[in-house]
Amino acid sequence: MPQRDIVSWNALVFGYVACGKMEIASSLFEAMPERDVVSWNSLISGYLHAGDCLKVIYLFMTMGRSGVVYNWRSFAFVLRACSILVDCDVGIQFHSIAIKMGLDRDVDIGSALVDMYAKCEKLDDSLLLFRKMSEKNRVAWSSVITGCAQNDEFFKGLELFKEMLKEGIEVSQSTYASLFRLCAGLSAFRFGSQLHAHALKNSFGSDVIIGTATLDMYAKCCDMPDARKLFNSLPNHDLQCYNAIIVGYARNSQGCEALQLFSLLRKSDLGFNEISLSGAFSGCAMIKGYSEGLQLHGLAIKSTLTSIICVANAIIDMYGKCRALTEACHVFDEMEGRDAVSWNAIIAAHEQNGNEEKPLSYFVSMLRARIEPDEFTYGSILKACASQQALNYGMEIHNRVLKSGMGLNWFVGSTLVDMYCKCEMMEEAEKIHDRMKEKNMVSWNAIISGFSGQKQSENAQRYFSQMLEMGVKPDNITYAIVLDTCANLATIGLGKQIHAQIIKQELQSDVYIARALIDMYSKCGNMQDSQMIFEKAPKQDLHDMECHDLWLCSAWLWS
Incomplete structure (x- = not known):
């Protein structure tokens, strides 16, 4: 071109920015004899799309010092950079500049500010700005809802x-x-x-x-x-779509389906990432698929994704649930960085595999590493204390739980109740259960089972009645425990009422309930109903033999 003006220069810079060739765009920008707001905005937007948010902030500030007046696009780009960096302090400074220039009332800048404050976890400020906006468009509404x-x-x-x-x-x-x-x-x-x-x-x-x-x-x-x-x-389907369905199956305890979808993903040309792989490992953990997990571990090593913490955590969890404790420890030891989930996974792996002393030592190491325990950490540790009846350790952890403010958490509370029950501290277990604001099936089962295990069937039945009065629907475990108390007390009337409720909820085919009903009727001297339930009991592997032995033994004792 014999003559070039600012429009042709801007067009060339914008073209290279659109193609993602930022080095060429930057060199052309530097060669421009003069620059206007369009020139600066083009370069800033390019670096924003390239993910270089610090460069965006630097260029925005340099633009101001060069004497070029900002427009709404300039602020939209730099505020977006602050959102990505989650840097509220810098964002507030740019907000002040917008106010001084009288641009804060612009709907586009207002939307960008609402988005920035929300992403910086200042939702109250975001909502306040949104309410003060004189004009609200679709972008503003979308920003505040997001x-x-x-x-x-x-x-x-x-x-x-x-x-x-x-x-x-x-x-x-x-x-x-x-x-x-x-x-x-x-x-x-x-x-x-x-x-x-x-x-x-x-x-x-x-x-x-x-x-x-x-x-x-x-x-x-x-x-x-x-x-x-x-x-x-x-x-x-894109990769995010596959990830959503894989993780969904894993969360809903459908491990086989999660692995099938991961296999479909592998056959596509979409590849996979740490989310897909973590979901697949969770699927292996659900079905205790050790061989499938080994293959996935090899794939993770090949793809170099094992260095990502969430993948390593999922591998530890998988090996723990597949009773491969040595492999779980090896993965944990090789991790360069660990978060709370990593420690939770290795502690749970030892607790699930009956190694009850190790969780306590890992818990101490976790505290030394200055990682704050969460409810899952306390849950696993208290389970380990309950298993080995380490009451002193359990009480120390209980004190730490109270200091952390998790004493009323339903999950931690349930494990505390279970721990004190197994350590034969029923009075303490009752106090904790009664103080819990939110009681769920786990906490009710823990206290009922605790009294039943301590041969205090009357108290177990009392809590069962309270549970029903509060509108909590019993599950198969609850019914099995309470039927056991009916057998111990020979309260056939209550047993028959529970049996009627079981039929109403269509739980009579459950193996554990069938065994409890056989035992309850036989111990109450009703051999006819005991035999009838035995004949209708689900025949599943060893359980039918156990039911048969139970019925024969009861028939001999009570005949």
């Missing part, structure tokens, strides 16, 4: 969505994705399925991003049939 999802403020996000619909704002792809995340966080299956219908009505049925978010919602709401149906219906 912020609620990212900060686990699920109800607040859904309330804002209702407001958004009342304002007549059209729902975007990113808003749908965030809403499905909100539903997943609340396990709001019904609302999630209605939202799915809403997305289909708005012609988003073939959208892979929305499809993946919907699939993840169904999986987290424990509805894997609908998740799989949706997966099969999508015209295209």
